[in-house]
Amino acid sequence: MSEKSVIQNQLKQLKTKLDASINARSQIEDDFNKRSILLTEFIAKLSRLCKGLDLELDNRLAKLRALLKKAAPLPDIEKEITNLSKLLNKQASKNENNIRNMHNEFHQAGAMLQKAKGLPPQARRELRSLLTENTESKDALIQYVPKLSELLSIYSEVVAAKDNIKVSGKDFAATNGNSAHTNNIDLASYINKFISILNGITLSDKQQQKLNKLKSDFANSSSMDETLLSKIVEVFNIVAADMEQERKTAKTFLSTLSGALSKVQRAVKSTITDSDEQKELHEKINQKLTIQIGEMTSVVESATSLTEAKAELNDKIEGIAQTVEAKSLNELEYFTSLEQQLKTMQLKVIELEKQSQTFEKRLIEQQQKSMLDALTKLNNRASFDEHIAKQMVRYHHKPFELAIAVLDIDDFKRINDTYGHTAGDKTLQVIASTLVKSLDDNVFIARYGGEEFVLVFDSLSYGDLMVALDSLRNNIAKLPFKFKNNKVSMTTSIGVTHIRKGDNIHKAFERADQALYQAKNKGKNQVIYSQ
Numbered sequence: 393m394s395e396k397s398v399i400q401n402q403l404k405q406l407k408t409k410l411d412a413s414i415n416a417r418s419q420i421e422d423d424f425n426k427r428s429i430l431l432t433e434f435i436a437k438l439s440r441l442c443k444g445l446d447l448e449l450d451n452r453l454a455k456l457r458a459l460l461k462k463a464a465p466l467p468d469i470e471k472e473i474t475n476l477s478k479l480l481n482k483q484a485s486k487n488e489n490n491i492r493n494m495h496n497e498f499h500q501a502g503a504m505l506q507k508a509k510g511l512p513p514q515a516r517r518e519l520r521s522l523l524t525e526n527t528e529s530k531d532a533l534i535q536y537v538p539k540l541s542e543l544l545s546i547y548s549e550v551v552a553a554k555d556n557i558k559v560s561g562k563d564f565a566a567t568n569g570n571s572a573h574t575n576n577i578d579l580a581s582y583i584n585k586f587i588s589i590l591n592g593i594t595l596s597d598k599q600q601q602k603l604n605k606l607k608s609d610f611a612n613s614s615s616m617d618e619t620l621l622s623k624i625v626e627v628f629n630i631v632a633a634d635m636e637q638e639r640k641t642a643k644t645f646l647s648t649l650s651g652a653l654s655k656v657q658r659a660v661k662s663t664i665t666d667s668d669e670q671k672e673l674h675e676k677i678n679q680k681l682t683i684q685i686g687e688m689t690s691v692v693e694s695a696t697s698l699t700e701a702k703a704e705l706n707d708k709i710e711g712i713a714q715t716v717e718a719k720s721l722n723e724l725e726y727f728t729s730l731e732q733q734l735k736t737m738q739l740k741v742i743e744l745e746k747q748s749q750t751f752e753k754r755l756i757e758q759q760q761k762s763m764l765d766a767l768t769k770l771n772n773r774a775s776f777d778e779h780i781a782k783q784m785v786r787y788h789h790k791p792f793e794l795a796i797a798v799l800d801i802d803d804f805k806r807i808n809d810t811y812g813h814t815a816g817d818k819t820l821q822v823i824a825s826t827l828v829k830s831l832d833d834n835v836f837i838a839r840y841g842g843e844e845f846v847l848v849f850d851s852l853s854y855g856d857l858m859v860a861l862d863s864l865r866n867n868i869a870k871l872p873f874k875f876k877n878n879k880v881s882m883t884t885s886i887g888v889t890h891i892r893k894g895d896n897i898h899k900a901f902e903r904a905d906q907a908l909y910q911a912k913n914k915g916k917n918q919v920i921y922s923q
């Protein structure tokens with residue numbers, strides 16, 4: 393083999409090693425890309441979950457997403473993640489404060505009730521055990537705060553009324569001899585007020601069943617006795633049990649979230665350290681290579697004969713080959729360790745994804761629940777407000793046959809008074825399901841409150857609307873209700889109007905309500921259209 397071909401051969405081998413080294417390098421780059429995609433996905437998920445919690449948190453997450461999108465340097469990303477962690481902690485302590493206030497409110501009201509005179513012994517015992525059980529502050533749900541406060545104030549009102557009734561009952565009895573009558577009137581209004589509050593509470597399925605049972609027991613109570621007060625205490629217990637459950641779920645989720653975030657933070661940090669060390673090592677190897685190549689050039693320049701040059705060049709090429717080999721080896725090690733980290737991170741993201749899916753599902757369920765009426769399972773008033781607001785926006789953008797109908801059950805009070813509240817509830821449920829069965833799927837149906845329903849039609853002209861509503865009215869009138877062996881028929885009055893140019897929700901609703909009023913005045917069981 394000639395000297396030239398030996399050198400060519402060695403150069404060829406050298407080139408193959410350099411190619412391998414370039415390949416390893418591009419694999420590392422791919423790996424970096426995969427990592428940042430994972431991190432981006434993670435942050436996107438985090439943003440979705442935290443959306444609306446806090447404006448600053450939303451902004452910080454948006455900033456982090458922007459950094460990831462433009463592939464900003466890792467230290468910048470790490471800094472932003474640290475800020476985010478701090479903010480999440482701040483958010484958590486803000487929540488804690490709210491909860492602590494709520495907790496104090498709960499206890500103050502409880503203490504006040506304990507002082508109330510004439511509290512039956514059983515209710516007093518249960519109240520005491522409720523307060524003792526709840527001495528520790530909870531991570532309870534803020535949305536229950538107003539409901540609980542309302543319940544508490546009603547509870548105190550009932551207790552106060554109980555005392556007043558006793559006193560005024562005596563006075564009344566002295567002059568009139570009819571204290572029982574006064575008692576019943578006050579009791580009915582408290583029961584109605586209390587029931588309408590209970591209707592606004594939506595709990596988990598298990599606790600909701602208990603609450604519904606209590607609601608009907610409560611409605612059937614006829615005297616301000618010990619059982620009635622102990623039932624109110626039971627309502628507290630049920631709500632408190634649901635709050636406890638909610639607290640546990642939220643706590644687990646938040647700790648998983650912050651755990652996952654700190655793991656990601658650690659992974660990003662270790663990537664930075666790794667890549668810094670890697671950079672240093674590469675620089676050293678490159679320096680060594682430059683020196684070795686420089687030495688090769690000076691060998692060629694100072695060589696006096698080809699043989700001398702050949703021997704020296706062989707040595708130098710050997711040296712360079714070893715350096716390149718060391719470089720590839722080092723890159724391979726780095727690649728393997730990165731791959732390992734990537735796998736770990738992938739697992740963490742999968743785990744987090746599962747957790748966030750469960751949490752998201754729960755949030756959606758809760759949101760849906762809060763848009764449904766607990767008794768009839770129809771949309772509730774909040775849901776109607778949201779629906780009609782959207783329809784009005786659509787209408788003002790491009791008018792269409794949008795109509796609102798208000799439907800009210802005739803003489804409903806009679807059912808409650810004659811057959812009891814449970815019969816009244818059952819009637820509401822049967823009428824609700826008749827509305828669903830009688831109307832097309834595209835009609836929006838909601839329980840507006842009490843015995844009043846609201847319907848939204850989005851494609852019927854006057855004639856078709858009146859046919860649909862009259863047939864609905866007829867279907868309800870034909871329902872074969874039977875209470876305490878008596879056949880009872882129920883009728884409804886309906887007021888309806890189309891939305892006009894220049895209408896707002898309030899004006900249109902008022903017009904439908906006026907039409908309903910006319911229907912009632914003209915003898916009930918009819919549909920009146922307002923122009």
Ligand SMILES: Nc1nc2c(ncn2[C@@H]2O[C@H](COP(=O)(O)OP(=O)(O)OP(=O)(O)O)[C@@H](O)[C@H]2O)c(=O)[nH]1
Binds near residue numbers: 591806
């Ligand atoms: N059972 C039951 N009754 C309810 C509920 N919400 C409201 N009510 C009762 O519905 C009745 C409504 O009575 P009124 O407003 O006098 O109306 P009405 O008897 O239907 O009379 P008209 O509307 O004039 O035909 C009251 O007795 C309320 O207590 C509920 O969720 N369940």
